[in-house]
Amino acid sequence: MQSEFHAKLFARLVDVGEPRFNLAHERLLNMIIEADVLLGSAILLGTALTEDEWHTLSGIFDELIAYAKVHFAEEMDHLRTHGYPAADQHQANHDALVEELNFFQRKVMQNDDANINDIRRWLLEWLLGHVNSQDYDYAQYFAKIKAEPIG
Template sequence: MSTATDKGHGSFVVEWREGFKTGIGQVDGEHQHLFALVKQLDRENAQQAVDELLEYVVTHFTNEQALMESSGYPDFRAHLALHEQLASQVTEFLLSGSEWTDERVHELRKFLNKWLVGHILTHDLRFGQWYFEHTKARAANPSPVPVRPQRVGWFDRLLGRR
């Protein structure tokens, strides 16, 4: 398995691949975009890229959780806790320093890639499997995924922006 490549300067890049597929189009599309956002993190654009990334993490978690809740996924609460844990860990990292060095950017990208790969392969794929086993009628006749209007403001709350 070779999903990680070194771009040079110690950059650790992970590309989305077929093995990450949950089979739920919206979730997979959002996961792909998350990897792309992590990939574009570098020292020059760090703050802007981090802001954009966190905004999208919130969007993705909100959408994924709405789908889990509306489909009656039994592990919804446990999954929500994993998302909250990630938000806390990232917040802790962001509050631990203010200057973006190559090393710090590299550390964040490595952490996020590792988390994403582990989370998707273990927890999101499990949800994808459950979803198709339990919503066959919907899977055969897909309808737009209901998305709740309110968003989860973890990062704003944890970073004291609200």
């Protein structure tokens, strides 16, 4: 069952005007929450993660990185096809996120409990941080274009 905290995260995800991208964001958030359940219960109980749990977490990260890359590529394709003026900047934002994902993936692979809080904090932050500001920027841009009278 989903916690109230996690349900609130879904509620905070903005609509970016493209149903398939909204779905992709939800799918990414699902993976993040799966990882957060693991990390959160360890933090709450004050226990270390077992080797199995680190392994599970690493698997979630693999999936998260792979799917984030697919989503980023699809989004960039859409933005460039539709002439989004800030496409290069958006690409740079995605590239920076992939770097961060890889950085934290390496932290996960260290299996060091000292990193649990950092990993958790960042995991909960990056997706909403990007979607609700940088993706929302293109949503607003395209919504404005659509609303403008032709000619």
